[in-house]
Amino acid sequence: MTTYTPRHDDGDSTSTGGESAPTDTSAAGAAATIHRVGKRAYLHHLDLIRATTFSLVIFVHCLTQTTDEFNNLPVNTTSLLLHFTRNTFFALTGFVLMYQNYDKADFQTTTFWRRRIKLVIFPYLIWSAIYWLVQQVWARGRIGELAADPIGGLREFAELAAWGLSGFQMYFLFVMLQVYLLFPLILWLVRRTAGRHALLLGASLAVQVAITITITWWTPPPTVAEYWWHHYATFVPYQFFILYGAVAAVHRDAIGRWLQGKGWWLFGALVATGTLAVGIYLGGVWFGGQPVHDHDSAFFPWLLPFLIVAITCLYAAAAHWGKTWREFTPRFARVVAFASNRSFGVFLAHVLVLYFVLKPQSGDQPWILATLGQPWGTIGTYVLTIAGSLLLMELLRRLPGSVYLTGRPRLRLRRTAA
Numbered sequence: 001m002t003t004y005t006p007r008h009d010d011g012d013s014t015s016t017g018g019e020s021a022p023t024d025t026s027a028a029g030a031a032a033t034i035h036r037v038g039k040r041a042y043l044h045h046l047d048l049i050r051a052t053t054f055s056l057v058i059f060v061h062c063l064t065q066t067t068d069e070f071n072n073l074p075v076n077t078t079s080l081l082l083h084f085t086r087n088t089f090f091a092l093t094g095f096v097l098m099y100q101n102y103d104k105a106d107f108q109t110t111t112f113w114r115r116r117i118k119l120v121i122f123p124y125l126i127w128s129a130i131y132w133l134v135q136q137v138w139a140r141g142r143i144g145e146l147a148a149d150p151i152g153g154l155r156e157f158a159e160l161a162a163w164g165l166s167g168f169q170m171y172f173l174f175v176m177l178q179v180y181l182l183f184p185l186i187l188w189l190v191r192r193t194a195g196r197h198a199l200l201l202g203a204s205l206a207v208q209v210a211i212t213i214t215i216t217w218w219t220p221p222p223t224v225a226e227y228w229w230h231h232y233a234t235f236v237p238y239q240f241f242i243l244y245g246a247v248a249a250v251h252r253d254a255i256g257r258w259l260q261g262k263g264w265w266l267f268g269a270l271v272a273t274g275t276l277a278v279g280i281y282l283g284g285v286w287f288g289g290q291p292v293h294d295h296d297s298a299f300f301p302w303l304l305p306f307l308i309v310a311i312t313c314l315y316a317a318a319a320h321w322g323k324t325w326r327e328f329t330p331r332f333a334r335v336v337a338f339a340s341n342r343s344f345g346v347f348l349a350h351v352l353v354l355y356f357v358l359k360p361q362s363g364d365q366p367w368i369l370a371t372l373g374q375p376w377g378t379i380g381t382y383v384l385t386i387a388g389s390l391l392l393m394e395l396l397r398r399l400p401g402s403v404y405l406t407g408r409p410r411l412r413l414r415r416t417a418a
Helices: 027-037 044-065 073-082 084-101 109-138 143-148 150-161 171-192 197-217 222-228 236-250 252-259 263-287 301-328 330-358 367-372 376-396 402-406
Strands: none
Touching (some): 044 073, 109 171, 171 197, 171 236, 236 252, 330 402
16 A cells, blocks of 8 residues: 655644645655655554544534434434544544654654644634624624723633633644644653553553543532533643543554454444443433433543443555555545545634524524425535535635634645646
């Protein structure tokens, strides 16, 4: 299989990993790329993981925004299982960062922070401001209020941005910034525990179980509650998955060999752990008086086995495609590379696009739902949100300052023939 080597350290890669694959698929082109760049081989299966993860995250957001999220049992059951996407996101971040830096003898914390954090913090602040202005100010007719009290408005925005609350997906970036700040410590820990990574993950998993139990059943006192409910916007509930991805990057070759021939075992484990999670959830709703919708459902302790298995299954399927089928599916490979390259920007913008897709009203519901009905209303919303987000990214990626809007470098405008 032909592999390529991207420029991981030129400051152009996003938080979830690397440059897009070169378009030259010849062996000579690959050799020239490797000779020119001299970096690690490009892991194409990560593109498939990235594109799949972001696509499913957007689907969940479209699903919950076009249905009765708080009372619909099938919707909440689906959302429960698709919570694995947020943990995949952080595992992928840990994997990519460790893959790029584990063997780097000249790793410097300040250089890493300078190159990486700017790719997230500027898009985070800009898009947080956009969501605040559109959804909190303009949509609620508060423009005059903001003009009369700009200092109060800035204070409101700062409070929202301090916890990733301007858009309901922005906490992802807020947590990512924390991961970047902590990564030098993570790198030191993984290097220091070389040969004992199983113990490291075991200890991290034990901590993860304790965290999920605490989130699920502990009621904080009033003095703590105001801050406690922000736990989802901290790295703490995701610490195991970040380490899971980081350690997997170090042992990727051994993991790849171990996964071979275990497809049916993995599928069986996925079904079993998914059945366990759904069964306990439904039992709690039907017989235990638990609410249909729980804001902390992503952190249920009994969901943990499914999350781990689902991430492993997605990695195994993507790795199998990258090794066995990618060269025989060139069109699909190009779609995957394109989607992966734009995924970060699409994730930033999709909630804004979704807002405007659902804004036209027909009676007491969005026009698209009233016109198409269900499930076509949700499907149509998803398709329009994806398409609109991609179109918006194509525009923003060609503007000066693209890196500050999308976390990716500006795309050159194509010259038309005279």
